[in-house]
Every structure is written in structure tokens, then in C-alpha cells.
Amino acid sequence: MGWFPNILKGIIYMGVYITTTMVVPFLTFTWVKEIQVLGVAIVLEQGQYERIIFWISAFGLLISACAFFNYSSPKQSIRKASFALIQILLNCLYIWSYKFSGATEVKFEIVFEVTNVGFIAIDVQNMVMLYMGVYFLTILLKGYDLIDFILNRDKIRQKRYKITEEGVDVS
Amino acid sequence: MVAWIEYVLQFFPTDNLLIYIIIFAIIVIIAAIVNIVWPGDRPPRYIAKTLKEPKKKEKKEKVKKPKVIKKEVIEEKVKEVAEEVEEVGEKIEEKVEEIVEEEVKEEAEEVEEVGEKIEEKVEEIVEEEVKEEAEEVKDVAEDIEEEVGEIVEEEVKEEAEEIEEEVEEIKTAPSEDEDESENRVKSWLNQEKSHRKEK
Numbered sequence: 072m073g074w075f076p077n078i079l080k081g082i083i084y085m086g087v088y089i090t091t092t093m094v095v096p097f098l099t100f101t102w103v104k105e106i107q108v109l110g111v112a113i114v115l116e117q118g119q120y121e122r123i124i125f126w127i128s129a130f131g132l133l134i135s136a137c138a139f140f141n142y143s144s145p146k147q148s149i150r151k152a153s154f155a156l157i158q159i160l161l162n163c164l165y166i167w168s169y170k171f172s173g174a175t176e177v178k179f180e181i182v183f184e185v186t187n188v189g190f191i192a193i194d195v196q197n198m199v200m201l202y203m204g205v206y207f208l209t210i211l212l213k214g215y216d217l218i219d220f221i222l223n224r225d226k227i228r229q230k231r232y233k234i235t236e237e238g239v240d241v242s
Numbered sequence: 243m244v245a246w247i248e249y250v251l252q253f254f255p256t257d258n259l260l261i262y263i264i265i266f267a268i269i270v271i272i273a274a275i276v277n278i279v280w281p282g283d284r285p286p287r288y289i290a291k292t293l294k295e296p297k298k299k300e301k302k303e304k305v306k307k308p309k310v311i312k313k314e315v316i317e318e319k320v321k322e323v324a325e326e327v328e329e330v331g332e333k334i335e336e337k338v339e340e341i342v343e344e345e346v347k348e349e350a351e352e353v354e355e356v357g358e359k360i361e362e363k364v365e366e367i368v369e370e371e372v373k374e375e376a377e378e379v380k381d382v383a384e385d386i387e388e389e390v391g392e393i394v395e396e397e398v399k400e401e402a403e404e405i406e407e408e409v410e411e412i413k414t415a416p417s418e419d420e421d422e423s424e425n426r427v428k429s430w431l432n433q434e435k436s437h438r439k440e441k
Contacts, residue, residue: 074281136269145282
């Protein structure tokens, strides 16, 4: 596989991560910010909307950059494993940013015409913690991959470059 | 699991999104450069060089494998080799002789030079010794001359005294003729002079 398919693959995955970590959350929170249900305006009371968007954008950018590095690197390479591990760690931070920015405890005020009728609060902290558990296992896996690629570096190279007893098949 | 996240988040800037954009750009550019230069489909140069060497060695070893050769060919080769060895031996002998002659000539020249130097030195030494001996001889001669002079003076004085005594005796003694006495004195003086010259 030449450099162009690798770079193309990296760009595609970077686009996917930008979409999933930045665009979709941004649109979701913007849409949720002011929504009407049966004519009743549910206003996102959360004053930390900008803070949520900031952290989503910040970690989304870092995750997308690492995804580009990860997926444009050759298979079983040490740099791929390294950036995969970094990407998972950033994913943890990204998920955690939902929690500390207040996005996991969103309060919606129910406003009927002018009067404030009450509020709805959504608490998704447990879901975040569940994700953190999944990411913990993923970190272990990526760490194992990295160690494996470092220790079996020569074998991987022999497979990748089709090295035989006669020498290297450069073609 | 959660503690490290909170610790790490302290170091992330909370105000400026531009920093994250710059980091994003840097990572993407580095990734692009690294994966274009080393796409992973070919070994890096430093690995390729080290791994290609065994192939060449094997080729060399293949050349070294023994071949089946006939006796006639071997004999011919042996003869050729023997002739070559003889020629080389003759050349070596000639060269050795030339070298020996040159060395002998050089040694002879050196010996001659050394001999000349020794002769010059010997001459110098002999001249010095001769000069010293001549000076000694001169001194001795001077001493002898002085001694001879003294002896001669003494003898001359004695003889002069004797002559004076004889002259007085002749004068005092009665003579037949004065001319004869004078002649006798003159003849006697001439004899004394010739006697001195001989000495």
C-alpha cells in the first residue's frame, strides 16, 4: 500500500471523527438549546453552553488529528499503535469533558408563553461512566498492541517487506 | 481511572481554542510528511542495506563451489603454473642479483670513502706527530749545538793555551835561524787550522 491510499484513509477517518466528535454534538446542543414540544418552548437553561461547545471543539480537534495520524500509518507500526493509544486517552478526556462542562446534567426550563412552568433535568453521568469503563478496556488493548509491535518489530517487518533468506523483496 | 483525567485536564488551556487548532494542524502535517516518506510498503534505506548483504554473500559462495575438472586439464594447468613459477623465480633471481650488486657497489663506495677519510686522518695525525718530533729534534739539536759549542770553546781555549805555551817555548829556546822558526810556527798553525776545520 503506497502513501496515497494511506493518506486518503487517514483523511476519511479524520472526517468521520470530526463529524462524530464535533459536528454532531455541536448541532445537537445547538438544536437542543431551544426546542419546542407541543408548542411549549424548552429552553436550555444551561449557561455553560459555550463551555460545552469549547471543550467539544478542543478535544474533537485533537482526536481528529490523532485519528488522521493513526489511520494513515501502516498496519502494525509502532507509530500507529502509539497514536491509537493517544487517541483513546483523548477520547477519555473528551467524554469526561461532557461531565465537567455540565453537559451531563442539562436542565431544560419549560416556558409557556411568558411564564416559567418548571424544568426538566437530564442526568447522563452514569452513561459517561459506562463509556469510561469501555475506554479503560480499550486503553489496555491499545497498550498491549503497542508493546507487541515493539517486541515483535523484526517479525512484523519480515512479514511486511516479505523478507526471505535470499534478501528483501523490494518490488 | 478518573483521577488521572482530572489531573491531566489541569494542563489544558480553557480559554483559547486557537492553541488546539495549531496543535491539530501540526499533528496533521507531521502525519502527512511521515507517512509519505515512510509509507510502510518498502523497508527504510538503513534496513534495506543491512538485509541485502546476505544475498550478495550467497552469490559469492555459489561461485566458490568446487567443479569437476579432468586430469588433463589439471596437468596442463599444473605445467602452466610450474612454468610461471620458474619464470617468476628467474625474475626474482635476476632482481636479487641486481639488488646484491647495487648493494655491493654501494658498500664498496662507502668503504672507499671511509678509507679515504681514515687516510686523511692518519696523514693529519702523522703530520702532527712529525711536527712534534721535528720540534723535539730541533730542541735536541739546539741543546747539542750548545754543548758542542761549549766543548769546542774549552778545547780551543786549551789548545790556544798550549799554542801559547809552545810559542813561548819556541821564542825562549835558541834557534839557528829566525826564519826557520817562523816557518815552523806558520806550518804548525796551518796544521791546527786544518785540524779544526776537520772537527
